[in-house]
Amino acid sequence: MKVGNGPAAVTLPFFFFHERKGNFSGNRCHCQVFNPSGKFSREQASPVFENAVGFPEVILEVECVMGRQPGKQGSQKTCLDSEGTPRGQENAFDLEGKKGTSPDRYSVRGFFVSGSGPITLKKGDKEMKECTGLKKVFLLGILIVVIGASFPASGADEQLQSNEITMEEVVVTGTRTAEEIKKVPANITVITRRDIETSNAKNVPDLLRTQEGIVVRDFLGNGKTVDVDLRGFGETASSNTLVLMDGRRVNAIDLSGVDWTQIPLEQIDRIEIVRGTGSVLYGDNAVGGVINIITKTPGKKPHAKVAVILGSYGRNKESVSFSGGQGKVAASLIATYDSTNGYRENNAFRAKDAGAKIVLDPSEILRFTLSGSYHSDQYGLPGYLSKAEVELDRQATNSPLDNAYTRDKYADLGMDLDLAGLGRVVADISYRKRDSETNWVSWLWTSETETKTKGFTPHYVWEGSLAGHENTFIAGVDLYWTDMDILTSSERVDKDSQGYYFNNALSLFENLILSVGARHERVEYEFDTTTADVKPVDRKEAYSAGLTYTYQGRSSLFVRANKSFRFPLTDELFSSFSGLNADLKPQEGKHYELGIRHYFSKKMYLTATLYRAAFDNEIFYNPLTFTNENHPETLHRGIEIGAKADPCRFFTCFANYTYEKATFEKEPFDGNDIPAVPKNRGNFGFNIHDFIPGVTLTAQYNYVGSSYAISDQANQHEKLESYYTIDSKIAYKWKNLEAFFGVNNITDEKYSQYVVAGWSGLVFYPSPERNWVAGINVRF
Numbered sequence: 001m002k003v004g005n006g007p008a009a010v011t012l013p014f015f016f017f018h019e020r021k022g023n024f025s026g027n028r029c030h031c032q033v034f035n036p037s038g039k040f041s042r043e044q045a046s047p048v049f050e051n052a053v054g055f056p057e058v059i060l061e062v063e064c065v066m067g068r069q070p071g072k073q074g075s076q077k078t079c080l081d082s083e084g085t086p087r088g089q090e091n092a093f094d095l096e097g098k099k100g101t102s103p104d105r106y107s108v109r110g111f112f113v114s115g116s117g118p119i120t121l122k123k124g125d126k127e128m129k130e131c132t133g134l135k136k137v138f139l140l141g142i143l144i145v146v147i148g149a150s151f152p153a154s155g156a157d158e159q160l161q162s163n164e165i166t167m168e169e170v171v172v173t174g175t176r177t178a179e180e181i182k183k184v185p186a187n188i189t190v191i192t193r194r195d196i197e198t199s200n201a202k203n204v205p206d207l208l209r210t211q212e213g214i215v216v217r218d219f220l221g222n223g224k225t226v227d228v229d230l231r232g233f234g235e236t237a238s239s240n241t242l243v244l245m246d247g248r249r250v251n252a253i254d255l256s257g258v259d260w261t262q263i264p265l266e267q268i269d270r271i272e273i274v275r276g277t278g279s280v281l282y283g284d285n286a287v288g289g290v291i292n293i294i295t296k297t298p299g300k301k302p303h304a305k306v307a308v309i310l311g312s313y314g315r316n317k318e319s320v321s322f323s324g325g326q327g328k329v330a331a332s333l334i335a336t337y338d339s340t341n342g343y344r345e346n347n348a349f350r351a352k353d354a355g356a357k358i359v360l361d362p363s364e365i366l367r368f369t370l371s372g373s374y375h376s377d378q379y380g381l382p383g384y385l386s387k388a389e390v391e392l393d394r395q396a397t398n399s400p401l402d403n404a405y406t407r408d409k410y411a412d413l414g415m416d417l418d419l420a421g422l423g424r425v426v427a428d429i430s431y432r433k434r435d436s437e438t439n440w441v442s443w444l445w446t447s448e449t450e451t452k453t454k455g456f457t458p459h460y461v462w463e464g465s466l467a468g469h470e471n472t473f474i475a476g477v478d479l480y481w482t483d484m485d486i487l488t489s490s491e492r493v494d495k496d497s498q499g500y501y502f503n504n505a506l507s508l509f510e511n512l513i514l515s516v517g518a519r520h521e522r523v524e525y526e527f528d529t530t531t532a533d534v535k536p537v538d539r540k541e542a543y544s545a546g547l548t549y550t551y552q553g554r555s556s557l558f559v560r561a562n563k564s565f566r567f568p569l570t571d572e573l574f575s576s577f578s579g580l581n582a583d584l585k586p587q588e589g590k591h592y593e594l595g596i597r598h599y600f601s602k603k604m605y606l607t608a609t610l611y612r613a614a615f616d617n618e619i620f621y622n623p624l625t626f627t628n629e630n631h632p633e634t635l636h637r638g639i640e641i642g643a644k645a646d647p648c649r650f651f652t653c654f655a656n657y658t659y660e661k662a663t664f665e666k667e668p669f670d671g672n673d674i675p676a677v678p679k680n681r682g683n684f685g686f687n688i689h690d691f692i693p694g695v696t697l698t699a700q701y702n703y704v705g706s707s708y709a710i711s712d713q714a715n716q717h718e719k720l721e722s723y724y725t726i727d728s729k730i731a732y733k734w735k736n737l738e739a740f741f742g743v744n745n746i747t748d749e750k751y752s753q754y755v756v757a758g759w760s761g762l763v764f765y766p767s768p769e770r771n772w773v774a775g776i777n778v779r780f
Helices: 135-149 153-162 193-198 204-208 234-240 387-392
Strands: 013-019 058-066 077-081 106-113 121-123 126-128 187-191 214-218 226-230 241-245 268-275 289-295 303-311 315-326 329-340 349-363 366-380 403-418 424-440 445-456 459-466 469-486 491-509 512-528 537-551 555-566 587-601 604-622 627-648 651-664 680-689 695-704 723-734 737-744 752-758 761-766 771-779
Touching: 193 268, 193 723, 204 214, 204 226, 204 268, 214 752, 226 234, 226 241, 226 289, 234 241, 234 604, 387 761, 555 604
Parallel strands: 241 289
Antiparallel strands: 013 106, 058 077, 058 106, 121 126, 187 268, 214 226, 268 289, 303 315, 303 771, 315 329, 329 349, 349 366, 366 403, 403 424, 424 445, 424 459, 445 469, 459 469, 469 491, 491 512, 512 537, 537 555, 555 587, 587 604, 604 627, 627 651, 651 680, 680 695, 695 723, 723 737, 737 771, 752 761
């Protein structure tokens, strides 16, 4: 609303409030009204906002999720717009302040309006005038009015912005509970929904390749079979990077890795990337880092979206989604169909996806979330080409009939129980069934498997004061049971794991946090095969200790030391042809990191992380012996640098650079580089938005340096050439309609992301040349 008259008038935000206990990091809450009695009310329906005299339009609608625990100082917040997109810092107001305590977590939804005169809100037939039930809102208004009256009209907007307080970005992956990034001793990046919408990405790996410290290798060029490498593990990247979906593990127990196509972009709200080992909190596979893909949470406001995408190589994709709710229930449903003929011959890909989520709040202290999805696909396997074949026709195939299909479905039931001062209990029960079949017609070989995974992951969180110091304690259990039936050979492979962990973060001083944690994990394999029936068991521990120093608002400096482990995959440990690989040991590592996240201003920051990780028994495949073996010692070290700036309201830019050296430290490959780990890689890009109303232009440059080919531990083949790509996209949004057009690999670079050293020399999996994508979507 506009306060004051004449040139000194200032536009103020107008707010309704809604109380909601429990953890709301990154999730949307339905906006409720603040009733005249001064109490929060969950049961009243959301008001319908109507433009009143002098208010031509609502220019911004935001929803700010605040997460302060009882007795804690400061606050945890995420600010989302009406569609759930995180907003920029300039649109965030801290109505709560930085001091004092709050008994509950709650959301604040604000409607920024322009103009002058009174505003009228309607809930049904009932009109409600100004609803400023909180004293702090009133005081904030007086403060801005007083300051605004002291400045001429030309400085009104600037003065309003100067009174804004930056919203702290909250993540859940780094600690398994909501926490501000600056308090977590790790290099963390969040890919927001807006980042997803403005990118040219066709799938999750396309998003990840623009981030520092990450190398993406796509075998087929369609996102189906991809290695995402954090901290330089080359061929074994997929087993050293843990991937979660809403906190649920999606890594396979065998060499098949992560199926990235089972997670359509349309279902994703945000992606949290935690670099460096997460073995204490997550156990097996979390060696190089953790990637947590968080799906959208339905809101109460009815919403629908229809989208169509077209592109090169016969690509077409259609999607439709619905969400809404009433009372204590909200639900969403999404369905997509994605099809392409692929860049190469026999490179077609067809996929169908359907997902749903239901959120139930039976009381103020309890929330249930039920989610599930179904994915099916079929695709061709074009195989590899020799160097001569690539030069002759890089789109050709030597296996025109090889093909595969996948059926994947899961269900997850989550509970969040707030025990007020006694803490919170969070638990998830999950079930996943995956069927896959691969037909290597060229080799006269077929493989068909059925994999079932059950999970139970309860944990307890207590946040409060310990001897006058702010403290967060987390303890939990991760239980997973996975059964794999190899139908083509009538064999069965099982892997069961039990992990027990705790982590504690204690504020030694107001701006110095000590984090310590430990984990014990036990894994049992069962190989019921035609050649043997064996049951090996392994146990490992992980530890972590870190110090975080916060300063100047959002800036922080951290140092941490960790111990990690990785258990062998089932087909690293056992083969029907050779039996049990009894000499193969679990991999162990010691990690050290020093990092800084410095804000030069609220619109410009720089991150830098220096790391070193020494491993015993790192697991590699030896192409000479056709077995998986432990290398005695390896060393990974490097530096990750990232920067982002918003120098003006319509321009955003980013840049990042990673230097990494990963080497063998003992014979037989002492001093050699670990294959498929480039020493240098970098990205930079920009986003121009609303310079022309409704138009957004994005562009980015991605560089990957040279490296040795996969399986070339001896470093005997020539290094692969470095390569780069440039991608750009322009989008136009008008009311509920959005259209876009983008071009990938603008300079038509000829390169291969995935190259393997075989017995006959190097073989290549060529990547797509210049290609385009265009689409349109309508929101209702």
